Amino acid sequence: MRTAFPDFRLGTVLATSFTGTLSERHGEAVERIPVPRRLVDWLAVYGLAVDSCTPAQLDLARDLRESIHAAATAAAVEEALPTAAVAVINDRSAQGRAAAILTHGGERQWQLSSASRVEDALGVIAADAISIIAGERDGKLALCASPTCRAAFFDTSQSRTRKWCDMNTCGNRQKKARFNANQRRSAESAP
Numbered sequence: 464m465r466t467a468f469p470d471f472r473l474g475t476v477l478a479t480s481f482t483g484t485l486s487e488r489h490g491e492a493v494e495r496i497p498v499p500r501r502l503v504d505w506l507a508v509y510g511l512a513v514d515s516c517t518p519a520q521l522d523l524a525r526d527l528r529e530s531i532h533a534a535a536t537a538a539a540v541e542e543a544l545p546t547a548a549v550a551v552i553n554d555r556s557a558q559g560r561a562a563a564i565l566t567h568g569g570e571r572q573w574q575l576s577s578a579s580r581v582e583d584a585l586g587v588i589a590a591d592a593i594s595i596i597a598g599e600r601d602g603k604l605a606l607c608a609s610p611t612c613r614a615a616f617f618d619t620s621q622s623r624t625r626k627w628c629d630m631n632t633c634g635n636r637q638k639k640a641r642f643n644a645n646q647r648r649s650a651e652s653a654p
Contacts, residue, residue: 469495471505472629476602476617478592480509482532483614483628485525490611496521502581511561511573511584520581527555527585531592535615538596539604552589552596559586609633 472495474480484495484505496502499516502524506513516524530551534544560576561583575583594600595617602619607628614628627633 468497468501469493471495471508472632473508474616474629475619476591476595477509478531478588478595479535479604479615479617479628481505481588481592482528482535483616484528485532486614486632487611488532489613496524506581506584511575511587513575513581513584516581523555524581524585526551527589531588532615534592534596535604536606536613539606539615544596552592555582555585556589556593557586559583559589561587607633609636 472480472483472486474483486493486495496505499518499521502516502521503513530545530548533548534552537544537548559582560580562574563571564574566572573584573587577583595602595604600617602617603623604615605618605623605625607614607616608626609628612628612633614633616625616628618625
């Protein structure tokens, strides 16, 4: 019998979507890549297909994820970037050997040095994080307004005032909580 894993929370920005593989960091944390095979699955969704992943590579991935989260959180609140996080991001970026290639359809695709190079895929994620944290892309880093989530996300909305990492999860949960609180207050104040 196969164990069911939590669904991935997919976004359009590679680095912050990667940090979303651990959600509800300030509540009951949900690990979305609990085993090496799930990292392989997540990478495939983002066009970084590898054929295998070792437990040691999963540890590297989680270390990168937490470093990106720490650096993105610091950048979102305009604090100094954590030295250790910057070192991990830079190290993963430097150790990756992926190449951007152009498809016949005119789209960018990543070519890893071999099908088993998780490190190449992590290098792509680290490079994406660097471009976002360095302010090279149009958008801004923000933190989810959910007190149990507080995920870093990249806001590309026109007004740059997005409050939730994902409207379908955190946003809806908060809206539902507000609605229920208003209903209780209305019931308590009714004669």
